[in-house]
Amino acid sequence: MSRAARGGRAGAAAGLTLGLLALGGTAPSYAVDQGCENIATDQADVVTTERTGSPVQLMQVARAQQVAAEGGRVPGAGVTVAVLDSGVADSDLMDVVRPAGQAARELVDPQGTSMAGLIAAQGTPEEPIGIAPGARILDVRVYDRRDPDDTSAEVGPRADLLLEGLRYVAGLPRGDVGVLVVGLSFARTPELDADLRAVLADLAAKDVLVVAASGDRPTEESDALYPELGYDGEEPPHGEDARPVIWPAANPGVLAVNATGTALVEDEVVVGDADGEVLRSSATDLAAPTLDAVSVGIDGRSTCLLSDISTAWAAAEVAGVAALVRSAFPEESARQVVARLESTATGSLRASTVLTGHGVVQPVEALTRPLRPTEEGDVGGTRVVDEGDQRAEAPQPEADVLASTKRNAVWWGLLAGGALVVAVLLRPVLARRRD
Numbered sequence: 523m524s525r526a527a528r529g530g531r532a533g534a535a536a537g538l539t540l541g542l543l544a545l546g547g548t549a550p551s552y553a554v555d556q557g558c559e560n561i562a563t564d565q566a567d568v569v570t571t572e573r574t575g576s577p578v579q580l581m582q583v584a585r586a587q588q589v590a591a592e593g594g595r596v597p598g599a600g601v602t603v604a605v606l607d608s609g610v611a612d613s614d615l616m617d618v619v620r621p622a623g624q625a626a627r628e629l630v631d632p633q634g635t636s637m638a639g640l641i642a643a644q645g646t647p648e649e650p651i652g653i654a655p656g657a658r659i660l661d662v663r664v665y666d667r668r669d670p671d672d673t674s675a676e677v678g679p680r681a682d683l684l685l686e687g688l689r690y691v692a693g694l695p696r697g698d699v700g701v702l703v704v705g706l707s708f709a710r711t712p713e714l715d716a717d718l719r720a721v722l723a724d725l726a727a728k729d730v731l732v733v734a735a736s737g738d739r740p741t742e743e744s745d746a747l748y749p750e751l752g753y754d755g756e757e758p759p760h761g762e763d764a765r766p767v768i769w770p771a772a773n774p775g776v777l778a779v780n781a782t783g784t785a786l787v788e789d790e791v792v793v794g795d796a797d798g799e800v801l802r803s804s805a806t807d808l809a810a811p812t813l814d815a816v817s818v819g820i821d822g823r824s825t826c827l828l829s830d831i832s833t834a835w836a837a838a839e840v841a842g843v844a845a846l847v848r849s850a851f852p853e854e855s856a857r858q859v860v861a862r863l864e865s866t867a868t869g870s871l872r873a874s875t876v877l878t879g880h881g882v883v884q885p886v887e888a889l890t891r892p893l894r895p896t897e898e899g900d901v902g903g904t905r906v907v908d909e910g911d912q913r914a915e916a917p918q919p920e921a922d923v924l925a926s927t928k929r930n931a932v933w934w935g936l937l938a939g940g941a942l943v944v945a946v947l948l949r950p951v952l953a954r955r956r957d
Contacts (some may be wrong), residue, residue: 561819574817598654607634611822639818653842692724703841707833731856735833858895890915
């Protein structure tokens, strides 16, 4: 698949590896819109992308950062986001830290750096790059390259290494990490589900908000997910649901994020179709646009374009929004932040769709709507209550304690009136008798 992980290789070396790119002296810079996949680790010249990313404009990130800054904090400050991916380059554009005691290795795959840049790269107030530039990135490298050139020297994506990375974060003190994001997808098995449930319970106990890509559509027959989910450009079957197949995004303890095909083209919003690029899944909770995003290159100095639709980029963007919201509402738990994100998205809290879940994430709304999320994830004033199909009933009148007295008075009045009428009628008759 285009960005999701392809199956692990048995000969890959075990254990986590952490990358560290040693940067040289100052290099000349020039402005050009270049794809991140074309940036090299030893890039001679620093490339600067001229345009503002389409997704940050569609999501009104500049306005969201302005709102967050009104609270007196740098947007995202005080929140650490763990990026479990291919490693993150050292960069002056973002604050990157790594686990102590891990061996440093040169980066070979740009995905981890691109995800980190979408979350926390420094831009300008008018042209942001990362959504939460004040956040810190914890680089937990769980693979080297999606397609290793040499399996004796490079580690490909493997579910066991991802679990190892998750366990590492779960073992950190509470408060060290506020958000964790995964851009990988694997074939789901009962064993993996059991292992994931255990580590997610530990992460929940540490109040870590876990975000994961819902899964890109596999395009190569060598992909372990291709037999069930690859269609060679054909339309996916009606009713497709990747939830039983994809791991780890399908777990209920994970905020699963899909990508949309919407983009900003010459200041016009163009709604594209992402169906051929991403998987339909009932596990999807939220979605985000990714076409023509701007991020940081693998050299750590350049900025570059991400021109594809990818759930890894979408997951990183939602992780950035989560960091922005956690920074603005530091007293709220991970579950409360999720409630904010889902209740302010473009869709419905009551129903979700297989492509966008509860809708596209809306950072400004998440920051400004007057909500009071409970610890259980309910949002005060917005919770939908299903009262069933009962018919509406007219209100019942209150009991009248003077009803019997009133009825008696009416009858006595009628009797008195009747007697008066009889007396009037009989008066002439009685008068003639006297005469």
